[in-house]
Amino acid sequence: PTDGLIGAGPLVLVDRETAEAFEDNVFGEVSLHPADLDTDPASGLLRVPDFVWCQVHGQAGMLDIGLTEDGRLVMSGQALLVFHSFGGGIDNATISEWLG
Template sequence: MHYFIGPEVAGGLGDGTVMDTSMHPPTISSLEYEFDDWLGDHLVESFPCYIVTEVAASAIRKSGLSGCSFGPVFIKKSETFEEINPGMALPDFVWLKVDGVAGVSDFGLSQDNRLVISEDAIRVFKKFGLENADFQEFN
């Protein structure tokens, strides 16, 4: 069974993101994620990118889940983040690069560019925290 997942949106693409907007979805070659807040989920998004905590990425690697790879992400905290969460440290994050087939791989993108993940992937994330994501069955 596979599910559409709408992860927590904890911020947006930072000014340091390098992207080609001549296509849809845009192609990102360097990612900066700027946090405005963080509710604690180990998977967050800002279209068209997803980032995961390093501990979740390590568990994904160890589990042998398919359809993704990882890359570096530069993390920044906005002024809003600092006002809402003074002194709060964020865990280390990495860029979750989704390249699998939706409904076949553990991670894939649907035709309308929504993230689709398997039950196995959900189980991995739930070990660490995935309380603010929305799920819908993928057919």
């Protein structure tokens, strides 16, 4: 993976550096959990080291990081800036403006 965030919904994987930035800059209701993602090389799946599960509890539009009713992740401009500042690229993500 080349992005600092993988997945969507109530649980997303974020790289450790980004996770620490989220913890230090409390933006919303998130909890971080260890992720053991070593996969069998024979499966053809990638090995994803140094990522943690970031469980998003907040509602979109209420805090800097939240979820819409259909599970889309929403970040404020400030949270997105911190995300990018700590190595969290999202080049492969579909990004659109949330109109709430």
